[in-house]
Structure formats: structure tokens, C-alpha cells
Amino acid sequence: MRGRGLLPIVPGAWGVVFVPITSAEPELWELELRGLDAxxxxxxxxxVATLDGGDRGGQLRVDFSQASLQLAETAHRLDIAVIDDIAALRVVSDRWTTHAALADLGEATTFDGRRIQVPRAVLLPDLSPASVQTITHVSFPCILKPRVACGPDAAHELAIVPSEAAALAAGGGPVPLPCVAQQYVRHRGTVHKVYCGVVPDKDGSPACRIAVQPRMSSPPAESVEQGAVLRFHSLRDMPKGEVVQEGGLDEELCVIAARRLAQRLQLRLFGFDVVVEDGGAHFIVDVNxxxxxxxVHGAAEIVDGAVALAIREHEQRKRARDGP
Structure with a gap:
């Protein structure tokens, strides 16, 4: 991030200075963190990931490394702000728990009569006939995603499934299991990457600031409705070329959605992907x-502002707890 002009070592607009944790030895982390604010x-x-049962059809299991957990524990012991808490990251690193947390988001996220939605989804322990039958509650075509949302490379192995027959013919599984079958939203090939930070507003109160960057997304449903399962890697195999400026993204609605997501998931720095259905409906298809x-234009202000607000709110809680 520093190579992209982020994490400055001199004070920026929010007065935040970033210093790297240089030691690989846990016993030295307390010395490095002492005196810092966040x-x-x-x-x-x-x-740390394990894939039981082979490259295809295996059960993917992950957890944070012991070093990551120990670093966060050291920061908590020193009573400094942590961005973001491990408990919140456990939720967002699991696609199914994230879906459960956001299942009714559309009912709560409206603006001028419009609302943002979350695609229907089901959790699949395997691709047995009984499990595949539950995908009918989502509808075909659907997109299969590993339950694990981040970390190992296998978390980014996805598949578009055009039909029940194609799912049954896919064998042990086109993606690591367990996986989430998510409703495929018909759109024009653009995914809007929304980058968010909870930053101080002009009056000092928390506010969500966003930056939006359109990218080409997975193939349109029409190209896979007839045929076999289409496997792809979301970081390597996405279409390349000029993004179609299809318009239709409601950024005011995205700001409201960002605020709801921050509250629901207890995150300060995060992103979510929005696709706009042909009829104009907005869907959040991923959160990270x-x-x-x-x-990303404005990225430095988002990161610096989120860290500054986290420090300020942490200090306010300490004063309320310990007294002046």
C-alpha cells in the first residue's frame, strides 16, 4: 500500500503517521506497538489453509495464522485501537456468515423508494443430488463460491452453473467445498467495486466515504445457460479490456448501503461489489x-480518515472508562 502513495510516514490531512511493524519475532511486537495509537x-x-480430500471436491478449512492472532492480542493488551477486530474479520472471511448477516439488508437499505439487495443463496456441504436440489431455491444459472472468502488462492476459484444437470455432472465439485450457491444476477458485464471507510464528517461525527471503480465482471448468463459448468479464478481469469460504462449505478444508495454494512459487520475499512440488474435493481454480490x-482515487483520504476516527473513538471510550 505504501508503494501506492498510502500509509504516509509524515502527517497527512488527518494527522495520521504510519510506521511499519518490522520484527518477525512476537516477543518484540509489544516494544514496537508501545506508544502507538492504533x-x-x-x-x-x-x-492458514488446509484442503482435505484433494484439489477438487476437497473440504477447504482456514483460520488466521497464530502470528496474526498474537499481534492483535498484543495490541488489545496495550489498549490501542485495532482496525479491524478479529471477530468482525471472522464474519467477513466466511461467505455464508456474511450472507446471513446481510440477509435482510435490502429491507433496511432504501433511498427515495429504491433499495439495494443481497442475492439469494444456499450453503452446500457437497454436490450430491440432495444438495444440488436445494439450488432450485436460488435458481439457475447460479454462481458457486467457496465458503471461505479470502486468504488461500482456492478461495477465489468460482464457477457458473447453468443447470441442475450441469451441477450433477460436475463430479466432486467445481470449487472447494463447502460452498455457497448464489443467485446469478443478470447484468451487462460490469461490476462496481465500492471502497469504503468510516471517516469523520465535517462535524466530527462518523460518516461513510466511498470511492467507486467499475471493472469487467464474469461472463453474462446468456453465454453459459446452455452447456457445462464454467470454472474461473476471480483474480486471474476475469475479462480484460475496456469497461462498458453502462451507467445506472446509484451512488447515494451505495453510501447508505456502506453505512449499513459498517454497522452490521463492525468494519471501518472494507469494500463491496455491486452489479446492476438489467432492470436497474442493485445487488451486493461480495464483501471484503x-x-x-x-x-482508486481518494484512497488515501479513506484509509487515513478511518484510522483517525478509530483512534479518536478509542480514546473517547478510554476516557469514559477511566475518567479524566
């Missing part, structure tokens, strides 16, 4: 913690 970490990039901010 820890900005990304344990979702340092997860501290996504790559490469080329």
Missing part, C-alpha cells in the same frame, strides 16, 4: 475487508 493489520492475507486500493 494497529492497522490485514490478517485475511495471512491465513481492506481490499486492494490500487488506482
Amino acid at each position: 494497529l492497522l493489520h490485514k490478517p485475511t492475507d495471512d491465513m 475487508f481492506l481490499p486492494s486500493l490500487k488506482g
Whole structure:
């Protein structure tokens, strides 16, 4: 992130200065953290994964590394702000628990009569006939995603399934299991990457600031409705080329959604992906913690502001607890 102009070592607009944790020895972390106001970490990039049962059809299991957990525990013991808490990251690193947390988001997220929705989804322990039958509650075509949302490379192996027959013919599983079958939203090939930070508003109160970057997304449903399962890697195999500026994204609605997500998931720095259905309906199809901010206009203000607010609110809680 520092190579992208983020995490400055001199005070920026919010007065935040970032210093790296340089030691690989846990016993030295307390010395490095002492005197600091906050820890900005990304344990979702340092997860321990096992794949039981082979490369295809195996059960993917992950957890944060012991080092990541110990670093966060050290920060808590020193009573400094942590961005973001491990408990919140456990939720967002699991696609099914994230879906459960956001299942009724559409009912709560409205703006001027419009609302943002979350696709229907079911959890599949395997691709047995009984499990595949439950996908009918989602509808075909659908998109299969590993339950594990981040960390290992296998978490980004996805598949578009055009029909029940194609799912049954896929064998042990086109993606690591367990997986989530998510409603495929028909759209024009653009996913809107929404980057969010909970920052101080002009009056000092918390506010969500967003930056939006359109990207080409997975193939349109029409291209896979007839045929076999289409497997792809969401970080390597996405279409390349000029993004179709299809318009129709309601950024005011996205700001409201960001506020709801921050409250529901207890996150300060996060991102979510929005696709706009052909009829104009907005769907949140993915949520992640501290996504790559490469080329994102305004990224520095989002990161610095979120850290500044986290420090301020943490200090306020300490004063309320300990007295002046």
C-alpha cells in the first residue's frame, strides 16, 4: 500500500503517521506497538489453509495464522485501537456468515423508494443430488463460491452453473467445498467495486466515504445457460479490456448501503461489489475487508480518515472508562 502513495510516514490531512511493524519475532511486537495509537493489520492475507480430500471436491478449512492472532492480542493488551477486530474479520472471511448477516439488508437499505439487495443463496456441504436440489431455491444459472472468502488462492476459484444437470455432472465439485450457491444476477458485464471507510464528517461525527471503480465482471448468463459448468479464478481469469460504462449505478444508495454494512459487520475499512440488474435493481454480490486500493482515487483520504476516527473513538471510550 505504501508503494501506492498510502500509509504516509509524515502527517497527512488527518494527522495520521504510519510506521511499519518490522520484527518477525512476537516477543518484540509489544516494544514496537508501545506508544502507538492504533494497529492497522490485514490478517485475511495471512491465513492458514488446509484442503482435505484433494484439489477438487476437497473440504477447504482456514483460520488466521497464530502470528496474526498474537499481534492483535498484543495490541488489545496495550489498549490501542485495532482496525479491524478479529471477530468482525471472522464474519467477513466466511461467505455464508456474511450472507446471513446481510440477509435482510435490502429491507433496511432504501433511498427515495429504491433499495439495494443481497442475492439469494444456499450453503452446500457437497454436490450430491440432495444438495444440488436445494439450488432450485436460488435458481439457475447460479454462481458457486467457496465458503471461505479470502486468504488461500482456492478461495477465489468460482464457477457458473447453468443447470441442475450441469451441477450433477460436475463430479466432486467445481470449487472447494463447502460452498455457497448464489443467485446469478443478470447484468451487462460490469461490476462496481465500492471502497469504503468510516471517516469523520465535517462535524466530527462518523460518516461513510466511498470511492467507486467499475471493472469487467464474469461472463453474462446468456453465454453459459446452455452447456457445462464454467470454472474461473476471480483474480486471474476475469475479462480484460475496456469497461462498458453502462451507467445506472446509484451512488447515494451505495453510501447508505456502506453505512449499513459498517454497522452490521463492525468494519471501518472494507469494500463491496455491486452489479446492476438489467432492470436497474442493485445487488451486493461480495464483501471484503481492506481490499486492494490500487488506482482508486481518494484512497488515501479513506484509509487515513478511518484510522483517525478509530483512534479518536478509542480514546473517547478510554476516557469514559477511566475518567479524566
